[in-house]
Amino acid sequence: MSNGHDIQKTPTANSALAKARTSRMSTSSTTLFLAILAAVLIVLPFVASDYWIDVCVFWGINALLSLSLNIILGEVGLFNMGHSAFYAIGAYTTAILSQRFGINLWILMVLSGLTAALAGYILTAPIMHLRGDYLLVVTIGLNEMIRITLINNPFGLTGGPNGLLVLDQFRIFGKVIQTPRDFYVLVWACVAVLLFSLFRLQRSRIGRAWNYVREDPVAAESTGVDTRWAKALAFTIGAGIAGATGTIYAAKMMVISPDSFTFAASVMLFAIVILGGTGSIPGVILASGAMLVLPEVLRDFARYRMLFFGLAMVLMMIFRPQGLWPSTRWTTKMRESGGK
Amino acid sequence: MVFFLNQMINGLTVGAVYALVALGYTMVYGVMRLINFAHGEFFMIGSYLGYTTLVMVLADSGLPLWLMLLIATAASTVGVAILGVSVEQVAYRPLRKSGRLAAVVSALGVSQFLQNAAMLVWGARYQAYPPWSAPEATWRVASVNISFMQVLIMAVSLLLMVGLYMFVQRTTAGTAIRATAIDHDTARLMGINVDHVIRLIFIIGPALGAIAGVLLGLYYRQIHFSVGWSYGLKAFTAAILGGIGNIPGAMLGGLLLGILEMLGAGYISAAWKDVMVFLILILLLIFRPTGLLGERVAEKV
Numbered sequence: 001m002s003n004g005h006d007i008q009k010t011p012t013a014n015s016a017l018a019k020a021r022t023s024r025m026s027t028s029s030t031t032l033f034l035a036i037l038a039a040v041l042i043v044l045p046f047v048a049s050d051y052w053i054d055v056c057v058f059w060g061i062n063a064l065l066s067l068s069l070n071i072i073l074g075e076v077g078l079f080n081m082g083h084s085a086f087y088a089i090g091a092y093t094t095a096i097l098s099q100r101f102g103i104n105l106w107i108l109m110v111l112s113g114l115t116a117a118l119a120g121y122i123l124t125a126p127i128m129h130l131r132g133d134y135l136l137v138v139t140i141g142l143n144e145m146i147r148i149t150l151i152n153n154p155f156g157l158t159g160g161p162n163g164l165l166v167l168d169q170f171r172i173f174g175k176v177i178q179t180p181r182d183f184y185v186l187v188w189a190c191v192a193v194l195l196f197s198l199f200r201l202q203r204s205r206i207g208r209a210w211n212y213v214r215e216d217p218v219a220a221e222s223t224g225v226d227t228r229w230a231k232a233l234a235f236t237i238g239a240g241i242a243g244a245t246g247t248i249y250a251a252k253m254m255v256i257s258p259d260s261f262t263f264a265a266s267v268m269l270f271a272i273v274i275l276g277g278t279g280s281i282p283g284v285i286l287a288s289g290a291m292l293v294l295p296e297v298l299r300d301f302a303r304y305r306m307l308f309f310g311l312a313m314v315l316m317m318i319f320r321p322q323g324l325w326p327s328t329r330w331t332t333k334m335r336e337s338g339g340k
Numbered sequence: 341m342v343f344f345l346n347q348m349i350n351g352l353t354v355g356a357v358y359a360l361v362a363l364g365y366t367m368v369y370g371v372m373r374l375i376n377f378a379h380g381e382f383f384m385i386g387s388y389l390g391y392t393t394l395v396m397v398l399a400d401s402g403l404p405l406w407l408m409l410l411i412a413t414a415a416s417t418v419g420v421a422i423l424g425v426s427v428e429q430v431a432y433r434p435l436r437k438s439g440r441l442a443a444v445v446s447a448l449g450v451s452q453f454l455q456n457a458a459m460l461v462w463g464a465r466y467q468a469y470p471p472w473s474a475p476e477a478t479w480r481v482a483s484v485n486i487s488f489m490q491v492l493i494m495a496v497s498l499l500l501m502v503g504l505y506m507f508v509q510r511t512t513a514g515t516a517i518r519a520t521a522i523d524h525d526t527a528r529l530m531g532i533n534v535d536h537v538i539r540l541i542f543i544i545g546p547a548l549g550a551i552a553g554v555l556l557g558l559y560y561r562q563i564h565f566s567v568g569w570s571y572g573l574k575a576f577t578a579a580i581l582g583g584i585g586n587i588p589g590a591m592l593g594g595l596l597l598g599i600l601e602m603l604g605a606g607y608i609s610a611a612w613k614d615v616m617v618f619l620i621l622i623l624l625l626i627f628r629p630t631g632l633l634g635e636r637v638a639e640k641v
Contacts, residue, residue, distance in 0.1 A: 079441065081448075126626050133375045133444045137576065138625055141618035144573075152611050263569070267452060274445055307456035313449025317442045318434045 033282040033325075034195070041188055045181055053180040055296050060187030061249055062288040066272045067194055067281065068241035073270065074279035074327070075207065076234040077214035078128070079136040082143030083269050085123075086239035088150065088261035090116040090246025095164040095256055096157055105170045109247040116243020117236045124235040128228065143266050150258040163257025166250040183252055190248065191285075194241065198281060210234060211279070264306070271309045275316055277323025286325060345484045347606040348599060353490045353559065355598020356497035360552035361575035362582070362590035363504065364545030370521040370585035371541050373440060377447040378427055379549060380572015381454035382420050384565060386550025387557040388462050389416035394473055409473070409558070417550045424546030425539055433535075451569070458565040466562045474558040493555045500548060501591050508587060513540060521585065570614075574601075577621040583631030592632060 045053060069083045090112035097103050097111065127138045153160035170177040170186060177186055201207050212220040213230045221227050250256050268291060276287030291309075295302040316323065361383050368376040393412040401408065431450045435443045477488040508514035519527040520537040528534055556571070557563045574597065582593025600620065605613040624631065 079444070127622065130625060130629075132441045134625055134629075136444065137375065137573075138622050140573065141621050145615050145618045148612070148615050267448070270448075271452075303460065304456070306452055307460065310449045310452030310454075310456060313452070314431045314446045317438070317446040317449070318431075321438065321442055 030282055037285065045184060050180045053184050055292060057180055057183045057187050057252065059289045059292050060184070060191050061245060061252070062269075062272070062292060063191050063285050064187070064194060064245040064248075065242055065269055066276070066284045066288040067191075067198060068238045068245065069269045070273050070276075070279065070281070070284045071198075071201075071210075071241075072234050072238040073273045074284070075202070075210040075214065076231055077132075077278070078231060078234065079132045080139045080235070080238070081136045081270055082139035082141075082146075082263075082266050083238075083242060084261040084263075084265040085139075085143045085146040086116045086120055086242040087246045087249070087265075088146055088258075089119050089239075090243025091250045091256045091261075092150065092158060092164070092246075093243070094247040094250045095166045098166055098168045098250075099164060102168070105168055105247060105251055109244050112247045113240045113244035116246065117240030119243075120239025121232060121236045124239075125232065128231045128235070140263060140266075143261075143263055147258050147261055147263075150261070159257075161258060163255055163259075165255050167254065168251070170251055177251070183248075187248060190245075195281065202281075206230075206233065214279075268306075268309070271313055275309070275312055275324060277325045277327055280323060280325050280327035283323050283325030283327070287323075342483050343606065344603075347602045349484065349486055349490060351599035351602030352595060353493050353598070354602065355578075355595035356494050357552045357556050357559075357571070357594075358575045358578045358598050359591045359594025360497050360500060360548045360555075361571060362579040362594045363501070363587065364549045365572075365576050365579040366582070366584055366587060366590040367517075367541050367545050369579070370587075371517065371538060372432070372436075372443075374432065374443050374447065375576070376545075377444070377572070378431075378450040378454060379545065380568040380570075380575065381451050381458070382424055382546040382568070383549040383553045383556075383571055383575075384563070384568025385423065385454060385458055386416045386420045386546075386553030387563045387567070388458060388467070388553075388565075389419045389550065390554035391467055391469055391557055391563060392462075395470060399470070405472070405475070409554075413551055413554045416554050417547045420546045420550035420553075421543045424542040428538060428542040433538075451572075455565055455568060458568075462565065464565070466564050469557050469561045469563070471561075474561070489555075489559045493559060496551065496555060500551065504544070504548070505587060513537075517541065574617055577617055577624075580621060580624055580629075580631050583633040586631070586633050589631055589633040596632075 041056075044056065048056075065083065065087060068086075069080065072078050072080045072083070093112040093115045094105070094108045097108055098105065103111070123142055124139075127135060130138060150158045150163075151161050158164065175182075177183060209220070209225045209230050212223075212225055213227050217227050220230075249260075253260075272287040272291055273284055276283030276285070291305075295305050301308070361379065364379045364382065365376060368374055368379065390412045393415045394408060397415075398408045398411060403411075427450055431446045432443055435446055475488045479486050479488075508517055516527070516532045516537050517540065519530065519532055520534055524534050527537075553563075556567075575594065578593040578597040579590045580593070581597055582589025582591070584590075597617065597620070601613055601617055604616045608616070
């Protein structure tokens, strides 16, 4: 059965040219955003209570995860609904190796990142060619399979439903990273490093290839972009960053359990990227903050959080599919088609 | 052998429920090329509506049990059908001209919304169908146990499936559905009101889901707001197994998946049965994306 209403649009020849023309404009707004964000984050430790600092630590962790998903979902447009699986792999790698061999957490951060990246590569290699909505279903399946595996405690490795303890802490020159403020600095330093790399990546050959694959895989392939390679790279890098974030999470929480890596957690990350604006770094950072800060401000709102995000996903698709803070490509398109 | 037969009967029972839910997925997919992620939620809300009607409205009415169950099922079916049509109107219709992925995200949003709405309305804890609501009778045929509920579930689903098949194959409305599934524009040129067909699909699919929900609630007694998601995912696997977009395929896929799941749980390990189901889904999509009787799903790049 085939019908005509889902034929892909052909790419407009001048879109690349238009992108080059308009990208400078929206770069300045991104710079402004980052400057304000940096200013707020630097001032915050001097004025905010430990409680709010803690909220911001989780904002940072969420931002790291969302940015890593943004590579897969935003830059390449691969519908990955199982991102917390990679996060789980990272966190559990850290917990197991730390518990059994007492390896330093800094080394584990690298190891966990690599393990998750490898898992991302191997697990997604056979399914990458699937069409968007099918990929989504399969990644949901992967997420559930990994979560159930963690619960079932294979070879006594994962501690079953209760999870594992992580008693080691990060140390820098003898200083132990323990308090909310320490973690605040650690997490946001990681975000800064990641942001720097992501901006470089966005502007590189790889970044452009990714966007090309997202917009039109057939055209990309025909102009010499290896779409398979581009997708695999996105999954590997995205999963790796999520895995490394898992180490920070494990050190912060000191106990990890399968409950932290449910499908609902993946939905939340997915919603953050879609609502923030797929492929838009400022949008994703803002949305990941809103996801955590709003429920804290509006206590009564916390119960309705997922209700609200479900509704927001529907409304956004209808009224503002480009997200709250559209990425450059979107603004370009909008301007080109006369503000439509 | 007795154990095997018992597992087969358990499998056919669960499979019949999967098949009813899978029909909703497959019909929406056939006509709109949309994976309706909210479909599992229709099933879950159907189960809750049946429960509420039984417990709140009918408990002290003094009516005979079969009439109470019939009224509860009817109420739940009507309620969920109205919900289905409204969801289509609000969340899918405005997106029919946008890309298919926008509709998928919208469907996910609806799913999250309904799941959390159900949690707020009926609470996060398990609710139980009252003990008097499901007849306990169990028969022993050649040392194999068959309960009344199992027979009921299999009979009702068989009836509904045959009815649906006849409806789609033999009636004018059914012909319109099949024509729309092949090509919207051509169907429109032939004087078919595509909007009406889609609305009809969103009445039939959720209604079948609601009946499945009530049956499952009576069978397992316990209901929870998350069952929509887990059963939805399995029913979706069943739809893929049979070949998505294909009505007999969904029936076959549902029964097959139910049997595979129960045999896996019985002979391999109950703790790993969900992993096996997802593994089947992934392997299918990799090696035989057309399912047993269906269309291609992989990107042709």
